[in-house]
Structure formats: C-alpha cells, structure tokens
Amino acid sequence: MVELKEVVKKYQTADIETTALHNINLSVQNGEFVSIMGPSGCGKSTLLNVIGLLDKPSEGKILFNGQLANQLSAKELAKFRNQNIGFIFQSFHLINDLKVIDNVELPLIYRKMSSKDRRQLAEASLEKVGLRNRMNHHPSQLSGGQRQRVAIARAIVGQPKLILADEPTGNLDSKNGQDVMQLLIDMNQKNSTTIIMVTHDESMAKQTERLIRLYDGAQVY
Amino acid sequence: MIKHYLKNAISAFAKNKFVTFINVFGVSFTLIVVTLLFSFFDLEWGTSGPNEHRYDIVQLSSMEMIAYSYDTIYHLDSSFVDDAWVYDTVDYDVQKGDGVSNSTSQVSYTTIKKYLSNLKEAKEKTFFTSNASNIFLPSGKLSISTNYTDEHYWNLYPYQILEGRYFNESDVQNNKPVMVITEKLAKKYFGKKQVVGQVLEMGQKKWQVIGVVKNPREYEFDCFVPYTHLAPHELNDEQPLGRFVVSFLTEDKVQVKRLKAELEALEKTIAPYEDYTDFFFYPTTFREGYAAHLLVANSKDAKKSLRKMRFRFSLFGFFFLLLPILNMLNINLSRVFERRSEIGIRKAFGAETKDIFLQFLFESVLLSLVAGLLAMVASYFIIHLVNHSEILDNKLILNSGIVLYGMLAAIVFGFLFGVLPATTISKLNIVKALKN
Incomplete structure (x- = not known):
C-alpha cells in the first residue's frame, strides 16, 4: 500500500539544519494497522505528515501502490489526498464555525458530487460513529470524545484506502480513548482500511498489528 | 460549492x-x-x-474677433532751402503693428445665417438665446427664463411633451405668438397641467400655449418661443458677435473632429467687420464645455481644461x-x-x-x-x-x-x-x- 524508501526530512533555519527523519525505509501492506511510537520530538508526526503527503521529504521516495507520489504537483497531491487518505488529528481539527454534518461533508466538497449525495454519505458516516443525532450541533457543543468521533466520521466519509491518525486518543480519557480505538479497529477489520497511527500510549499500540519505533528520527525496529 | x-x-x-x-x-x-x-x-x-444627445452635440457658444493696429510709415525726401530743411512726402506704407484688440462673445444671428446655416458635417443644427422676464400672477411676480429658438431645437433637445405639441417651421416663419411651457410653469401660472390653448401674458404680449413639456432634472428654461419674436435689432445686427448659442448634432467622434475642422476653415471666410479682420470659433463638446465651466476657463482652452x-x-x-x-x-x-x-x-x-x-x-x-x-x-x-x-x-x-x-x-x-x-x-x- 505505502512504501517509503530512504526518506530523509531536513529542516533548514537561518543557521542550523535539523534532520527530522534519517533514512526511513518502511512498507505498510493493504489492510494493515500499524502504530508508530517514540518519545516526543523523535519525528513521529513528521513521518505521518510525509506519508500523508502534507509535507515533502528532502530525499527519498514515497510510493502508493507502486506509484511514486512525492513528485506529484500540488494540484495532483490535493486530489490524491482527497481520494485516498483520511486524517485524524490529536486536537480533532474540526472547523468550529461549521455544524457537525458540514465538517463531516468537508472532504466531499472537493469532489464532483451532488449536495444530496454528500449529505447522505455524511449522515451514514456519522451513523457509523454513533453521532447522527448530533449532526446539527456545532463542535463546541460536543465532548472531546464526541469531537474525535466526528473527526473519524470526516476521515472515513470519502472511503479512503488509508487513514493516518496522529495521536487520536491523546486528548481523551481512557474510556473515550478506548471507544475511539475500537472504532479504528472496526474500520480496519470490517472495511480493510489501512491505518497508520502515531501514539504515545503503549496499550493502544499493542492493539495494532505492528509497532514501529522511532528514536531521533530513525527507525529503531 | x-x-x-x-x-x-x-x-x-x-x-x-x-x-x-x-x-x-x-x-x-x-x-x-x-x-x-x-x-x-x-x-x-x-x-x-432633453439631454439625450448630449454627447453627440457640439456647441458653439464662443467666438473671438481680433483687430490689429496698423502703423503708417511715411517715406520723406529732404532738401536744404533758404537755410532750412524742407521735407516732402515721397510715399507711405501701412504695416501691421503690435497692438491687438479682441472681443469674445456668443455669435450673432447674422453669423448664423451667413456662415453656419449649411455646414456639411452637422447632421442637424439649432440656435437659441434666452431672456429673463417677469410674469404676473395673483400671488405676485414670477421671474422666468425664456428660450428663443427655432423649430429644430426639439430634435437636438427632445423634451418630453406632456400635452399639445412643439412649435414648428410654420409657427416660426409666420412669427406666431405660440409658446411651449414646462409643467412647473403650467402649475405655477395656471394652477394645473392641462393648459394647451390657454393664454399666458409675458412682456406685454399674449402667448398661446401650444405644448407642455416635462421639467428636466436640470433646470434651465421655463418656456420656449420662436426666435422670430426677438427684438428686430437682435436679428438684423450686422456684427459677427451676438448672444446666440449654436448647437450641432453629429453622428460620432469622427464627425465631431470633421465639424471642428469645417468650422476652422470657415473662420477664414468671414468678412472683416470694422477693424476686426481675424475670427475664431471655439466649438466645444459637452465634456470640454463642462470642464471649462468647472475650471472657470475660456472655451478657447476647453480641451486643456478637459485634460x-x-x-x-x-x-x-x-x-x-x-x-x-x-x-x-x-x-x-x-x-x-x-x-x-x-x-x-x-x-x-x-x-x-x-x-x-x-x-x-x-x-x-x-x-x-x-x-x-x-x-x-x-x-x-x-x-x-x-x-x-x-x-x-x-x-x-x-x-x-x-x-x-x-x-x-x-x-x-x-x-x-x-x-x-x-x-x-x-x-x-x-x-x-x-x-x-
């Protein structure tokens, strides 16, 4: 599904060059649920951003189903992300000015689709995370757990092949965290969606099929 | 989306x-x-x-005539006779001197009749002048502005007629005492709008109202009468300058240019009047005239004023x-x-x-x-x-x-x-x- 070959990510400031990722080689198969762990600042989120095509690697290749993705134009990248990748963020990243249903519809806005179809898919997606009854609320009216479920609904509404979750349970209590984790496991098992999750929580990582550890931007095992 | x-x-x-x-x-x-x-x-x-053709009209509201001073130079012959010089004029020569006297005003009826009647580049032409008069109402005196013009005026300035008709060629040529008045004057003088056929007294003359026109937004005149009612001296005066404004209707900007060139050529054909030998027309488009008016400039500098x-x-x-x-x-x-x-x-x-x-x-x-x-x-x-x-x-x-x-x-x-x-x-x- 996703393959990273000798990926390096460097950040350049005025005086200093920092290498955030050292020569990462990684392969994630279709339908796999992989977690990435490591101490703060080790490059977990950077790796996820590079895999999600939100950030370009300084060196190396990113292949999606064998197709070289990191040399696509900005326009092609936007389309690729829209069709193939769903994101879940630690701080939910919902648009507070929009209602829950409009937040969930967001990825579909950038597809050629009627508003009726968009609405149907968004409602179905909210149904999956158990929040259909909250679709006309605003994110600020929901609890943390509910917000993350809305974010999951948004990530899956476009039926992406890959979901990238950046500490999805990081801002939740253990009960809500486990509920969210269960949703991800269900998605992976029922729909064979490939999931790559960054986490700090060992117990969450243990529930995934494979664990990748990073230390100082390099893959440990 | x-x-x-x-x-x-x-x-x-x-x-x-x-x-x-x-x-x-x-x-x-x-x-x-x-x-x-x-x-x-x-x-x-x-x-x-009435301003429908505003941008197709070239207005001639300024004309200048110039008189130069002339110096007579005598050529003398001298001889010494009986212990004194004696001078005899051999001949003399008249030369254009430095002194210039000029006069600028609107044009006279004579100039219109003699030089401006058949311009090739004007689609249509009219001329007009105005007088301020007083009319008397039971409630008191009313000052009004009267436009003296010809029958073509309405083609260049199409006032909306509310009742009756405009005056025509026959009314003008036969010097009929007919008058077209504005709706506002009709209301003030007669207290109503339906006034065609009624008589209005102005300048010790009785005028028959033949038409009522809608008041334009821009106030200018209260009533219109044939120019033939002007005092005879105004129509018979031989001098080139007078108090008429001439308006020419043109097709487009190209014709405006050609008309201006035609007027320029015409200046040279004007016969000298008294000491005045050189004549200049200063025609302006609406924009040029407006700019000159706004900047308090002469029509002569209208183009510069517009810029x-x-x-x-x-x-x-x-x-x-x-x-x-x-x-x-x-x-x-x-x-x-x-x-x-x-x-x-x-x-x-x-x-x-x-x-x-x-x-x-x-x-x-x-x-x-x-x-x-x-x-x-x-x-x-x-x-x-x-x-x-x-x-x-x-x-x-x-x-x-x-x-x-x-x-x-x-x-x-x-x-x-x-x-x-x-x-x-x-x-x-x-x-x-x-x-x-």
Missing part, C-alpha cells in the same frame, strides 16, 4: 461580529460617498430627457479610494490569518490552492455586496434628505444605472481588498497551518 462557500461565509461573519461590522461599515460608508457622487455626476452628465479635469478627478478618486481599500485590506488580512488552521484542514482533505483562493475571495465579495446593498438603502434616504432640504437647485436621483454602478463598485471593492488576503492564505503551508 457555492452553497458551501455561502454557508461558510455566513458562519465566519457571524463569528467575528465586530470585525464584520467594521468591514461592512467601512465599505458602506465609502460606497455611500461613491453613490452620491454617481448621482451627482448623473445629474450633471446624464443623458435623460486637467480628468487628471484632477482621477487623482481625487485614487486617493479617496486608496485609504479605505488599504484599511479594509489590513482588516481582511488579519481576519483570514485567524483562520489558518481551517486552511490546513481543508488542504489536508483535498482543497486545492484555487479552492481556498475562491472561498476567501467569495467571502470578501459577498461582504462588499452586503455593504453595497446597505449603502444603496442609506444613499436613497440621504438623497431624499438632500432633495428635501433644497441644498441643490436640481434634484438628485438614485436610478437603476446608479444602483448598478454602485453595486459594481462594491464588487470591485470586494476584489480589491479580497485578492491579496485570498492569495496569501491560499498558499499557506499545510503543516504550518495545522500547527496553528
């Missing part, structure tokens, strides 16, 4: 009510001023009613609009930068730079349109107040053209202060935006 942009814009406006208010107020205020200026320009420069007026208006317009646009731009930039995280989210989920750009430009234009609508409503009431207070001689109006221009200005405003923030924000790096 538009529905989504709209929904998003409304939410964004509602979230930052104060900033939205400042934005709307700023744009509205500027647009109110712009609309009032449009309304004033429409009054001054519009083509409604000056355009430059001054453009400069004023530029600085007048620059400040609010810069202000709005600043407010708009801070407003959109508060939404960096939203941009990151949208881009992560597939929005292209173009989508973000259009979304923010849409918001900016929408805001301006709302401000534009408010400005139109406010302008309507302000114009009503201005007209009611009678600060201006003529009535301002808010017609569909002005509303259209006002709304167009609102859209331009939206673009001007929307493009830069939309461009900047749409190019934001996704990761940086998400970290916000």
Whole structure:
C-alpha cells in the first residue's frame, strides 16, 4: 500500500539544519494497522505528515501502490489526498464555525458530487460513529470524545484506502480513548482500511498489528 | 460549492461580529460617498430627457474677433532751402503693428445665417438665446427664463411633451405668438397641467400655449418661443458677435473632429467687420464645455481644461479610494490569518490552492455586496434628505444605472481588498497551518 524508501526530512533555519527523519525505509501492506511510537520530538508526526503527503521529504521516495507520489504537483497531491487518505488529528481539527454534518461533508466538497449525495454519505458516516443525532450541533457543543468521533466520521466519509491518525486518543480519557480505538479497529477489520497511527500510549499500540519505533528520527525496529 | 462557500461565509461573519461590522461599515460608508457622487455626476452628465444627445452635440457658444493696429510709415525726401530743411512726402506704407484688440462673445444671428446655416458635417443644427422676464400672477411676480429658438431645437433637445405639441417651421416663419411651457410653469401660472390653448401674458404680449413639456432634472428654461419674436435689432445686427448659442448634432467622434475642422476653415471666410479682420470659433463638446465651466476657463482652452479635469478627478478618486481599500485590506488580512488552521484542514482533505483562493475571495465579495446593498438603502434616504432640504437647485436621483454602478463598485471593492488576503492564505503551508 505505502512504501517509503530512504526518506530523509531536513529542516533548514537561518543557521542550523535539523534532520527530522534519517533514512526511513518502511512498507505498510493493504489492510494493515500499524502504530508508530517514540518519545516526543523523535519525528513521529513528521513521518505521518510525509506519508500523508502534507509535507515533502528532502530525499527519498514515497510510493502508493507502486506509484511514486512525492513528485506529484500540488494540484495532483490535493486530489490524491482527497481520494485516498483520511486524517485524524490529536486536537480533532474540526472547523468550529461549521455544524457537525458540514465538517463531516468537508472532504466531499472537493469532489464532483451532488449536495444530496454528500449529505447522505455524511449522515451514514456519522451513523457509523454513533453521532447522527448530533449532526446539527456545532463542535463546541460536543465532548472531546464526541469531537474525535466526528473527526473519524470526516476521515472515513470519502472511503479512503488509508487513514493516518496522529495521536487520536491523546486528548481523551481512557474510556473515550478506548471507544475511539475500537472504532479504528472496526474500520480496519470490517472495511480493510489501512491505518497508520502515531501514539504515545503503549496499550493502544499493542492493539495494532505492528509497532514501529522511532528514536531521533530513525527507525529503531 | 457555492452553497458551501455561502454557508461558510455566513458562519465566519457571524463569528467575528465586530470585525464584520467594521468591514461592512467601512465599505458602506465609502460606497455611500461613491453613490452620491454617481448621482451627482448623473445629474450633471446624464443623458435623460432633453439631454439625450448630449454627447453627440457640439456647441458653439464662443467666438473671438481680433483687430490689429496698423502703423503708417511715411517715406520723406529732404532738401536744404533758404537755410532750412524742407521735407516732402515721397510715399507711405501701412504695416501691421503690435497692438491687438479682441472681443469674445456668443455669435450673432447674422453669423448664423451667413456662415453656419449649411455646414456639411452637422447632421442637424439649432440656435437659441434666452431672456429673463417677469410674469404676473395673483400671488405676485414670477421671474422666468425664456428660450428663443427655432423649430429644430426639439430634435437636438427632445423634451418630453406632456400635452399639445412643439412649435414648428410654420409657427416660426409666420412669427406666431405660440409658446411651449414646462409643467412647473403650467402649475405655477395656471394652477394645473392641462393648459394647451390657454393664454399666458409675458412682456406685454399674449402667448398661446401650444405644448407642455416635462421639467428636466436640470433646470434651465421655463418656456420656449420662436426666435422670430426677438427684438428686430437682435436679428438684423450686422456684427459677427451676438448672444446666440449654436448647437450641432453629429453622428460620432469622427464627425465631431470633421465639424471642428469645417468650422476652422470657415473662420477664414468671414468678412472683416470694422477693424476686426481675424475670427475664431471655439466649438466645444459637452465634456470640454463642462470642464471649462468647472475650471472657470475660456472655451478657447476647453480641451486643456478637459485634460486637467480628468487628471484632477482621477487623482481625487485614487486617493479617496486608496485609504479605505488599504484599511479594509489590513482588516481582511488579519481576519483570514485567524483562520489558518481551517486552511490546513481543508488542504489536508483535498482543497486545492484555487479552492481556498475562491472561498476567501467569495467571502470578501459577498461582504462588499452586503455593504453595497446597505449603502444603496442609506444613499436613497440621504438623497431624499438632500432633495428635501433644497441644498441643490436640481434634484438628485438614485436610478437603476446608479444602483448598478454602485453595486459594481462594491464588487470591485470586494476584489480589491479580497485578492491579496485570498492569495496569501491560499498558499499557506499545510503543516504550518495545522500547527496553528
């Protein structure tokens, strides 16, 4: 599904060059649920951003189903992300000015689709995370757990092949965290969606099929 | 997509009510001023009613004649006779001297008749002059302005006829005491509008009203009579200068040029009058005449005045609009930068730079349109107040053209202060935006 070959990510400031990722080689198969762990600042989120095509690697290749993705134009990248990748963020990243249903519809806005179809898919997606009854609320009216479920609904509404979750349970209590984790496991098992999750929580990582550890931007095992 | 942009814009406006208010107020205020200026320009420069052909008319309201002083130079022969010099004139020579005397005024009826009657480049021609007279009503004296003209006047200045008819060639040639009056005068003099056939007394003469015309927005004349009723000396005076204005109707700008050239050629054919030997016509288009009038310049310098007026208006317009646009731009930039995280989210989920750009430009234009609508409503009431207070001689109006221009200005405003923030924000790096 996703393959990273000798990926390096460097950040350049005025005086200093920092290498955030050292020569990462990684392969994630279709339908796999992989977690990435490591101490703060080790490059977990950077790796996820590079895999999600939100950030370009300084060196190396990113292949999606064998197709070289990191040399696509900005326009092609936007389309690729829209069709193939769903994101879940630690701080939910919902648009507070929009209602829950409009937040969930967001990825579909950038597809050629009627508003009726968009609405149907968004409602179905909210149904999956158990929040259909909250679709006309605003994110600020929901609890943390509910917000993350809305974010999951948004990530899956476009039926992406890959979901990238950046500490999805990081801002939740253990009960809500486990509920969210269960949703991800269900998605992976029922729909064979490939999931790559960054986490700090060992117990969450243990529930995934494979664990990748990073230390100082390099893959440990 | 538009529905989504709209929904998003409304939410964004509602979230930052104060900033939205400042934005709307700023744009509205500027647009109110712009609309009032449009309304004033429409009054001054519009083509409604009798001014329908305003931009196709060349007016000759100024003519100059020049007389040069001449010096006589005597050539003498001298001889010494009986211890004294004796001078005899051999011959003499008359030469143009340095002294110049000139006179500028409108043209006389003689000049019109002799030189301006058959111009090749004029589609149609009329001439007119006016007199101020007093008429007497039971309530007191009323001062009115009378236009003395020919039957062609109505073709160049198509006043809307409400009742009756204009005077025609036969009325003019037969010197019939007929009069066309404005609706306003009809109401003042007769107390009603339906007055055709009635008699109005002016200048110890009885005039039969044959037509009533709608008052134009720009007040000029109260009534119109055939020019043949002017005092005989005004029509028979042989001197070139007089007090008539001649209007020529042309097809287009090319014909205006050709007409001016024809008039220039004609100047040389004018017969000397007393000591005056050189004659110049100063024809002006409406724009040139307006500029000369505004800048208190001579018709002679009308073209220069028009250039000056355009430059001054453009400069004023530029600085007048620059400040609010810069202000709005600043407010708009801070407003959109508060939404960096939203941009990151949208881009992560597939929005292209173009989508973000259009979304923010849409918001900016929408805001301006709302401000534009408010400005139109406010302008309507302000114009009503201005007209009611009678600060201006003529009535301002808010017609569909002005509303259209006002709304167009609102859209331009939206673009001007929307493009830069939309461009900047749409190019934001996704990761940086998400970290916000």
